[in-house]
Amino acid sequence: MRLYGITGWKNSGKTTLMERLVDDITARGYSVSTVKHAHHSFDVDHPGKDSFRHRMAGARQVLLASRNRWALMHELRGEPEPALDELLHRLSPVDLVLIEGYKRDRHPKIEAHRNATGQPLIAPDDDTIRAVASDSAPKDLAVPVLDLNDTRAIAAFILREVGLHKEEGGAS
Structure with missing residues (x-):
């Protein structure tokens, strides 16, 4: 699978x-899945629901299914x-998996940067960052700087990087 x-x-x-x-990428005809890393405890279930009650009773996995979707929750239990x-x-196999977070992992990445956060750029010290998408114009970077609000350009950059870029109006 291609990852970014x-x-x-x-x-x-x-x-x-x-x-x-x-x-943007799915509108171009590609299948996409996402992975999001959370640094905190999170819950996709709600108290009182049957699946929540199953988990609270000690189930290691709870699979919830309907005609529209299914979800598998896995409790790590230590x-x-x-x-x-x-x-x-x-x-499941897809054309592209987009990963949010996991900044210490070694897959290629774009760094999202907003000047207002006051945080320093990660890119100068991380060779897995292939571009910075920013609302400002950071200088002296070894990687391209993209406009954070230009989704189409950022998507095209990623698709070129992973070898999925289709020419406008043509096949890949």
Whole structure:
């Protein structure tokens, strides 16, 4: 599977950029899956729901299914957090997997950067960052700087990087 990451500090626009990229890339006819790393405890289930009650009772896995979707929740119950590679093996094949977070992993990435966060750029010290998408114009970087708001250009950059770029109006 082809992988590409979006990384950056909190409030840098990663999630918004991911959402726009999925929309743009799928509109071009490619299948996309996403992986999002959360640094905190999260819950996709709600108290009182049957699946929540199953998990609270001690189930290691709960598979919830309907005619529209299915979801598998896996409780680690003290086990270590799985590595990104292990999680990727659980995904169905697609053209591209976009990964939000996982900044220490070695897949290629674009750094989302907003000047207002006051955070330094990650790119100068991370050779996995292939471009910076920013709302300002950072200088003296060894990688291209893209406009954070130009989703089409960022998507085209990623698709070229992973070898999926189609010429406008033509086949790949």
